[in-house]
Amino acid sequence: MKKRIFSGAQPTGNLHIGNYLGALKNWVALQNEYESFFCIVNLHAVTVAQEPKVLRQKTLDLARIYLASGIDPQISTVYVQSDVSEHSELAWILNCVARIGELERMTQFKDKSRVRGENVSAGLLVYPTLMASDILLYKTDLVPVGHDQKQHLEITRDLATRFNRDYGETFKIPDAFISPTGAKILSLADAAKKMSKSDENLNGSIFLLDDADIIQKKIKRAVTDSGTNIKFDESRPAINNLLTIYQLLTGKTAEECEANFAGKGYGNLKSELAETVVEFLRPFQERVKQIDDGELEKILKTGAEKARSIARETLKTVYERMGIVGAR
Ligand code: AQP
Numbered sequence: 520m521k522k523r524i525f526s527g528a529q530p531t532g533n534l535h536i537g538n539y540l541g542a543l544k545n546w547v548a549l550q551n552e553y554e555s556f557f558c559i560v561n562l563h564a565v566t567v568a569q570e571p572k573v574l575r576q577k578t579l580d581l582a583r584i585y586l587a588s589g590i591d592p593q594i595s596t597v598y599v600q601s602d603v604s605e606h607s608e609l610a611w612i613l614n615c616v617a618r619i620g621e622l623e624r625m626t627q628f629k630d631k632s633r634v635r636g637e638n639v640s641a642g643l644l645v646y647p648t649l650m651a652s653d654i655l656l657y658k659t660d661l662v663p664v665g666h667d668q669k670q671h672l673e674i675t676r677d678l679a680t681r682f683n684r685d686y687g688e689t690f691k692i693p694d695a696f697i698s699p700t701g702a703k704i705l706s707l708a709d710a711a712k713k714m715s716k717s718d719e720n721l722n723g724s725i726f727l728l729d730d731a732d733i734i735q736k737k738i739k740r741a742v743t744d745s746g747t748n749i750k751f752d753e754s755r756p757a758i759n760n761l762l763t764i765y766q767l768l769t770g771k772t773a774e775e776c777e778a779n780f781a782g783k784g785y786g787n788l789k790s791e792l793a794e795t796v797v798e799f800l801r802p803f804q805e806r807v808k809q810i811d812d813g814e815l816e817k818i819l820k821t822g823a824e825k826a827r828s829i830a831r832e833t834l835k836t837v838y839e840r841m842g843i844v845g846a847r
Contacts, residue, residue, distance in 0.1 A: 522660040524549055524696070527554065527558035528654060530577035531569065532716030534584055535703030535724040536796065540767045541665030545698055547589035549663060554594040556657050556826060557585055562607065566642040567631070580807075582815055584727060587806035598822030605830035610645070610650035616678050616685075617648050626670055635766060651675040655690045656830040662688065663696040666703040667713060687839040689833075701767045707741035710757040726802060731797045738793040749780035749788050758785075759805045765792045768799050801809060 547667055559581045564574060571673055575619070578599055586596055600606050619809030622628065622644050632639040647705045652831055653680075654662055662672055671694040679690035706712045724736050729737070729792050742757045751762055751773050766776045780788055838844070 521552070523556065523657055524553040524661045524663060524664050525556040525654050525657050525659040527560040527563075528581060529560050529564045529716075530574060530581040531564045532577075533724075533726040533728060534581065535714050535716060535726050536705075536764060537665065537714035537724070538698075539727060540701035540704055540764065541661060541698070542663060543588045543590075544701070544718045545583070545663040545696065545765070546585075546595075546759045548590060549661075550595045553589075554662065556659075557590055557595055557597050558596070558600050558653060558826075559585070559598070560600045560650075560653065563646060566640055566646050568636075579812075579815065580801070582819060583810045586810055586815075586818070587702070587803050591783065592818040592822065596822045596825045598819055598826045602819070602823035603656075603827045603830050605656055605827065606652050607648065607833045609650040609656055609830075609834055611839065612841070613648040613651050613655075613678050613682075614645050616682050617645070617674070619644075621674060622647060625669065625674065647671045647674045648678065653691050655679055656833045657826075658691040658829075658833065659693045660691065661696045662693050663698075663728070664702075665713075666697055667726075669695055671698060686837075688837055690838055700763060704764065705756055706759040707737055707760075709724075710760060725796060727800060728807070729800070731801075734796050734800070735793045738767045738789050738796065741789065743785045747783070747784070749783065750777050758788075761788055761792055765795055768795050 524546070526542060534543075546555065551554065560577055561574065561578050564577075576668060582597060582599070590597060606795070625647055628644055629644065631643055635643075650668075651674065654672075662668075663677075664672065676692050679692050683689055693788050704714045706714050706718060706720070707725070708720045708723035711717070712723070716724070718724060719847065721739065722740055725734055725737055738761075741761060743761075744755050744757050745757055746758070749762065751757060751759055753759055762776055762780075765771075766773060769776070771779070779791075
């Protein structure tokens with residue numbers, strides 16, 4: 520029996536090259552080795568207000584992006600989170616297992632609630648319990664995510680362990696898969712921040728659907744530093760970041776990348792990187808356009824049916840263990 524992976528992305532804003540390099544690229548690489556579940560987590564998206572029409576559209580657009588990235592629906596299960604109501608049902612149970620204090624300590628909650636002040640939904644606080652449900656329903660072995668989700672994986676493990684202790688062995692304890700390179704792609708405009716969909720400064724992110732002209736402008740404007748040589752060096756995050764994107768898209772080794780830019784200036788790095796990104800995204804964007812609506816609907820329906828059959832079994836065990844029985 521193959522081991523299982525689960526992962527997902529939110530249909531909020533536009534996916535950027537950080538989402539691709541930190542998550543989707545690894546999903547594609549792992550899908551042959553693992554039984555894979557890739558979810559469009561639209562219920563996570565509504566932890567902050569979304570325009571209904573836009574959310575509906577972005578949900579389908581994100582499914583197209585999964586497929587264009589190389590997720591193969593013949594071997595992987597691709598579905599929308601709200602189509603499998605067991606995610607919400609288990610989230611309620613885990614809300615009752617989680618402690619308010621541990622949820623309040625989550626960095627993502629602290630960061631996002633600081634920006635929103637009074638206007639913070641209870642959903643944002645319990646975001647990690649919904650994420651834990653996503654993962655635990657499938658008895659997931661491995662969760663490929665970017666570095667920003669590491670803490671949410673840890674709380675998932677804690678909740679599963681606590682439930683198992685209190686109600687008997689039920690959940691598999693999942694491991695995070697965080698790639699050593701690309702798990703935290705930084706903003707091109709501010710190397711102190713990660714590249715982010717919700718960043719108001721659009722120059723910080725290369726979106727997967729940006730056109731060639733915009734990509735070139737954004738990379739040309741990217742912040743650098745006062746040094747001159749082009750080497751991987753974590754103490755020079757801006758250059759390190761540009762080189763990392765270049766390395767991951769070309770598949771070259773770190774030594775090959777450094778040799779390629781030996782004796783060259785930042786201008787060369789930027790123009791070669793821009794060309795690399797444009798050449799990578801051109802066929803990707805073509806594939807996005809070619810995905811047929813009817814075909815997509817079928818893939819998501821089949822995916823939801825498969826996911827539901829597994830999720831239902833896990834939830835049944837959870838209810839039995841807890842003594843939750845109804846009249847039907
Ligand atoms: N900058 C990043 N570098 C590497 N990986 C990243 N991920 C996000 N940002 C980076 C990974 O992408 C996957 C899907 O992310 P998500 O849709 O759950 O959104 P997020 O983690 O909340 O990050 P975003 O894209 O920046 O969105 P906002 O701005 O809305 O918070 C995850 O595996 C994530 O780790």
